[in-house]
Amino acid sequence: MSKKNQYSAKSIEVLEGLEPVRKRPGMYIGNTGEDGLHHLVNEILDNSIDEVISGHASKINFEYKKNGWIVIKDDGRGIPIDFHPKFKKKRAFEIVLTTLHAGGKFNDGVYKTSGGLHGVGISVVNALSKKLIVQIYKGGKKYSQEYSRGKSISKIKIVKCPNKAKGTEVSFIPDEEIFETISFNPRKLYNFIKMKAVLVKGTSISFNVDKSIIKDSTPSFELFYFKNGIEEYLNQNAKNKIKLFEKKFSINNNFNQTEKCDLVVSFSKNEKSMFRSFCNTIETPDGGSHENAIKNGIIKSIKLYGQKNNFSKSSLININDLIDFSDIIISIFITNPSFEGQTKKRIIMPKLQKKLEDMFQNEFLTWLNSNKHEARKLLDTLIERALLRTDLNKFRELERKTIKEKNRLPGKLVDCSSKSVEGTEIFIVEGDSAGGSAKQARNREFQAILPLRGKILNVYSVSLSKIADNNEIQNLIQSLGCGIGKNFQISKLRYEKIILMTDADVDGSHIATLLITFFYKYMKPIIENNKLFLAMPPLYKIYNKDKAFFAYNDNEKAKIIKKEFKNTPPIITRYKGLGEMPATQLKETTMQLSNRKLVSINIVKGKKEVKYTDSLFEKLMGKKAEFRYKFIQENANFIKQIDI
Numbered sequence: 001m002s003k004k005n006q007y008s009a010k011s012i013e014v015l016e017g018l019e020p021v022r023k024r025p026g027m028y029i030g031n032t033g034e035d036g037l038h039h040l041v042n043e044i045l046d047n048s049i050d051e052v053i054s055g056h057a058s059k060i061n062f063e064y065k066k067n068g069w070i071v072i073k074d075d076g077r078g079i080p081i082d083f084h085p086k087f088k089k090k091r092a093f094e095i096v097l098t099t100l101h102a103g104g105k106f107n108d109g110v111y112k113t114s115g116g117l118h119g120v121g122i123s124v125v126n127a128l129s130k131k132l133i134v135q136i137y138k139g140g141k142k143y144s145q146e147y148s149r150g151k152s153i154s155k156i157k158i159v160k161c162p163n164k165a166k167g168t169e170v171s172f173i174p175d176e177e178i179f180e181t182i183s184f185n186p187r188k189l190y191n192f193i194k195m196k197a198v199l200v201k202g203t204s205i206s207f208n209v210d211k212s213i214i215k216d217s218t219p220s221f222e223l224f225y226f227k228n229g230i231e232e233y234l235n236q237n238a239k240n241k242i243k244l245f246e247k248k249f250s251i252n253n254n255f256n257q258t259e260k261c262d263l264v265v266s267f268s269k270n271e272k273s274m275f276r277s278f279c280n281t282i283e284t285p286d287g288g289s290h291e292n293a294i295k296n297g298i299i300k301s302i303k304l305y306g307q308k309n310n311f312s313k314s315s316l317i318n319i320n321d322l323i324d325f326s327d328i329i330i331s332i333f334i335t336n337p338s339f340e341g342q343t344k345k346r347i348i349m350p351k352l353q354k355k356l357e358d359m360f361q362n363e364f365l366t367w368l369n370s371n372k373h374e375a376r377k378l379l380d381t382l383i384e385r386a387l388l389r390t391d392l393n394k395f396r397e398l399e400r401k402t403i404k405e406k407n408r409l410p411g412k413l414v415d416c417s418s419k420s421v422e423g424t425e426i427f428i429v430e431g432d433s434a435g436g437s438a439k440q441a442r443n444r445e446f447q448a449i450l451p452l453r454g455k456i457l458n459v460y461s462v463s464l465s466k467i468a469d470n471n472e473i474q475n476l477i478q479s480l481g482c483g484i485g486k487n488f489q490i491s492k493l494r495y496e497k498i499i500l501m502t503d504a505d506v507d508g509s510h511i512a513t514l515l516i517t518f519f520y521k522y523m524k525p526i527i528e529n530n531k532l533f534l535a536m537p538p539l540y541k542i543y544n545k546d547k548a549f550f551a552y553n554d555n556e557k558a559k560i561i562k563k564e565f566k567n568t569p570p571i572i573t574r575y576k577g578l579g580e581m582p583a584t585q586l587k588e589t590t591m592q593l594s595n596r597k598l599v600s601i602n603i604v605k606g607k608k609e610v611k612y613t614d615s616l617f618e619k620l621m622g623k624k625a626e627f628r629y630k631f632i633q634e635n636a637n638f639i640k641q642i643d644i
Contacts, residue, residue: 018099018123018124018126018150021150022149025128029124029128032179037184038185038188041062041184041192042192044121044122044125044170044172045072045193046121046282047074047121047170048072048076048168049200051077051167052076052200053280057075057167058075058203059203060073060206062206062208064208064213065210066212068182070173071169071170075167076166076168077138078168079092079134080092080093081138091143093134094152096122097123098123098126098147098150100124123150125170126150126172127150128149128174128179129149129173130148130173130176130177131148131172131173133171133172134147134169135169135171136169137165138166141159142165143156144157144159149175180554180557180558186209186215187218189207189209190218190219195233196224197224199331201230201232202227204223205225206221208220229262234266234274237274237327238266238327241269241327242268244378244381248265248266248267249264249267250265251263251363253359253363258333258335259334259335261330261332261333261356262331263294263331266327267326273325273328274328274329275323276328277291277331278332279337279339279344281331284344284345287346288340289347289348289349289352290330290356293353293359294360295319296361297356297357297359297360298322299322300357300361301361302314302317302322302378304361304365305369305375309375314382314383316383316387317383317385318386322382332356410479412450412475413448414449416442416443416444416448421494423446424447424448424495424496425446425447425495425497426448426450426479427447427448427449427499428498430451430452430501430503431454434451434501435450437582438578438583440586441586447591452476453472455510456470457472457514460521480498484522488523496531498531498532499533499535500512500515500516500535500601501535501537503576503577504536504538505576505577513621517617519532520613527601528603530600533598533599536590536598537575537581537586537589538552538575539553539557540575541585542557542565542572543571544565544571550585550589
């Protein structure tokens with residue numbers, strides 16, 4: 001073995017202190033783009049919010065200075081300044097700032113319901129800052145220390161200050177070596193800090209941004225104070241909507257001395273709804289247990305009420321009939337929440353879900369029984385929506401059966417008009433929503449659309465009988481018309497190109513992988529003959545009133561902003577899914593021949609390459625999970641960002 005390929009103790013890299021954070025920042029803040037940058041503010045602010053929630057602070061000041069510094073100050077107890085019993089030569093706040101998993105949030109007696117990253121937050125901010133200064137006011141003294149990229153660069157300074165002075169002040173400027181940009185978005189900061197004030201009602205949070213930084217209508221200064229919290233906020237945001245009725249459903253319940261739940265539901269005639277959820281003031285955009293509890297609890301109470309009060313069609317109602325026409329905000333404060341991922345976008349707590357579900361069911365049933373007029377109007381409206389939805393489904397089913405009887409093609413397939421295979425394409429898309437957009441964006445003459453529902457079966461290690469029972473795979477096979485396995489005939493393929501068009505996220509990538517596995521296992525000649533492609537939809541639209549650009553990744557977005565929007569910050573739209581993209585834009589960016597980007601899925605010819613490909617599919621898609629585990633272990637070091 002050559003020295004170059006030797007694997008020994010010298011090959012093992014040991015990361016000390018906060019080096020892992022700088023090495024893999026995406027693991028701790030999601031990404032190094034704009035979202036990750038603003039996450040730094042989130043972490044520091046949450047520490048101050050925790051002091052408010054625990055009853056030790058009442059005021060928070062936020063400032064974004066002209067020189068790029070962020071300053072956050074509270075009037076809480078201040079980070080402990082005494083020497084730590086395990087590290088007798090270091091004061092506690094220095095340990096908190098320079099050590100992962102060090103903080104007061106591990107101790108249930110210190111913070112009952114915390115929003116901070118449990119001792120990770122401020123140390124991560126320190127690691128990713130070009131410079132950070134902490135100042136702690138306690139007992140008539142000010143303790144301060146400077147840091148750079150996670151390491152202290154000065155000794156602790158102790159000077160006298162007024163005895164009344166208390167709290168913690170953290171100032172930092174992000175590291176340009178880490179982030180694509182170190183310029184914060186004032187509007188984003190404004191909305192974020194405003195929401196924190198909403199969730200900790202009765203608390204003053206001042207917002208102060210240098211006027212020279214602001215390029216839109218965002219105020220340079222505002223003092224946020226919401227006496228009635230989420231209900232006051234919802235009233236402000238839903239004031240222009242046509243209400244089904246004025247009364248709202250609300251809950252303000254304490255589970256115990258420290259845990260509580262706030263919920264407000266406003267019933268609207270508008271389809272544009274709002275559903276926002278929070279845990280310990282941290283927004284959970286991906287939902288989880290508390291959102292599931294709302295949906296399950298409310299739908300159960302609606303059906304119980306409908307059954308007991310002779311609403312004969314109430315069994316047809318599903319939760320979307322309500323959610324799609326309602327504005328909902330839920331905020332919970334709980335001890336030791338369990339989040340999915342470090343950036344805390346989703347709660348996974350089955351016991352909490354059951355607890356909340358029972359509470360929502362009982363409370364909403366009581367509300368319905370106490371508001372008979374509103375209850376009748378709500379049930380009548382929900383039944384009307386359910387019947388409309390059922391009729392539409394029946395129509396689609398009838399249409400499917402008609403097409404199948406005539407052409408033996410699946411109903412979801414929107415075929416092209418061309419009778420020739422040459423030049424034709426079929427787009428396999430993720431879900432009916434994306435299918436609807438693709439249908440509008442396509443060229444009817446040569447582009448067909450087949451929407452698939454959710455994630456298809458992993459076919460690599462299942463029997464043909466099981467595959468035959470899967471509706472989505474049946475639809476795919478019928479649409480292509482060339483059979484599978486031994487019966488496959490490429491000459492009968494109905495389209496020249498097969499294009500997988502999924503969302504540009506983890507779920508979309510997973511669906512594309514499952515589809516590629518299907519083609520590799522049962523229709524390999526399609527890949528071998530270069531007929532399978534991946535569409536590349538953009539992640540961002542970057543625009544103003546004069547011009548617009550599309551970016552396919554964060555780096556491309558940053559380059560476009562730097563080059564094309566030097567003077568005026570653009571509006572940036574992040575596409576969460578293809579269904580959210582207007583049909584005109586989907587056509588222009590992803591489906592139009594002259595503009596689109598396609599990636600060809602093919603197999604490198606050669607015995608070794610073919611063998612390796614077979615082995616890779618077996619490891620990653622086969623039954624044995626230990627192969628996947630080993631692959632992850634061997635390749636995880638190559639991951640630069642983790643989408644969580």
